[in-house]
Amino acid sequence: MEWALAYLLLGAIAGFLGGLFGIGGGTILVPVFLWLFEAQHLPPDHTMHLALGTSMAVILFTSLASLRKHHQHGAVDWRVLRHITPGILSGTALGATSAALVSPHFLMVFFALFVYFAATQILLDFKPHAGRELPGIAGMSLFGTFTGWLSSLVSIGGGTVVIPFLIWCNVPLRRAIGTASAIGFPIAVGGTFGYILIGSHLPALPEMHLGFVYLPALFWAASASVLTAPLGAQTAHRIQVPLLRKGFALLLLGLATKLLLKAIV
Template sequence: MVWWLAYIALGLFGGFFAGMLGIGGGLVMVPTLTMMFAAQAGFPAAEVLHLALGTSMAAIIFTALASVRAHHQHGAVLWSVVVQITPGILIGTLVGTLFAGSIPSKPLALFFTAFVCLVAAQMIFGLKPKPARELPGALGVFGVGTGIGALSALVAIGGGSLTVPFLTWCNVRVQNAIATSAAVGFPIAVGGSLGYIFNGWGHAGLPPGSLGYVYLPALLWLVPSSMLIAPLGARLAHRLPVATLKRLFAGILIVLAAKMAWGLFA
């Protein structure tokens, strides 16, 4: 029962910031789930990070749906961009999950931690590209989508930390960039989840209730809580001091990622 409550609390926390910042929640779910799985019996140490990545990616499917609905009600989603970028996203996520499944936990943890630190630095110092150009053509958007999808699947995020800067660089208003990123998070999560299920299918030693690298008992509690709170985060994105909350969230991310990496190596 204690772990169910922990999954619910994590879903509320990750879902709120996913809706507000358009990040999908994976940056906080992956290190936290890794530590939760490592603390429970029946989870092989070599696979706890892969299980956390797969479970987080599956949870993002539902978080993205709840978040994008709220953003769509504000008329902020650029659906033409979503349609153009989705084919590349799907290809990229499948490639990214295949690569992630072949990497041992420790190197993958180092890569994830380094990525989190870069994202956190971006949030803390407000680093963002200056609007310097327009959106590229269909082929260019497809290529960008492939890269975003691959990297997002590798670290199990909804792509917001990549999609938002790209759209901002292309002269898209910040609110529209966040809303469109939330919508793009759905195909990222679908493609990534399928990849992690495929890569972990039939893998010996996974705990009961696993569908490939997706741990269903955790997903069962993460989804309702994250879907419940994500729309609230999306609505408050238009009212609260998002820059201040980003810095606070960035500090939490660094602590969680460092603790996760320390636990895996220790």
């Protein structure tokens, strides 16, 4: 029961932050799942994959719960979602197949520097060019491929890339967060399917698993996240935009620092 309570608490926190900032919650889920799985003495050779796969599966439920609330506030751009989803799905598959060919340390450093740059612009409220708009279908599909590929390789939520890009294209912050919450769903679909597939025939995995998705952790964490994600989304539409912008920028800076330290160590 103590593990169930830990999963419930983790899911509640990740769901609220995912709904508030449109990031899915994987930034919190993966390291804490890893710690909990190690404490439960799950197979040590597979704890990281189990943490990643279970996190992706939880985000399936979190993103659906948060996007529903954002949609009620008119903050989801469904045209963007339609145009970017094919690229997202192909990008996650590309990331899974190219993982062995690309240095993860280089990617983490590159991405951390990009996030530092984006977070600084958001924190200082730099205004994009007034005439800048979202690209067409081809451009959105290409950006989706890049987002899915990067998300798959360095285990970050798509919102970390999508929201700065949408803001750069003059999309209002709340609408960017709501749209990123919706985009998190196809990323989670591709990622979850991949982790189920690659772990489906491996021996020495714990009982009650589906590939690299550990079902007890999924059940309890998702049960809590679907309740708190709408609360986070509701909060995003109640607090003042400058405060929301600063909170998101600080979250990005923390993520970038975490990735940079991981790459260096």
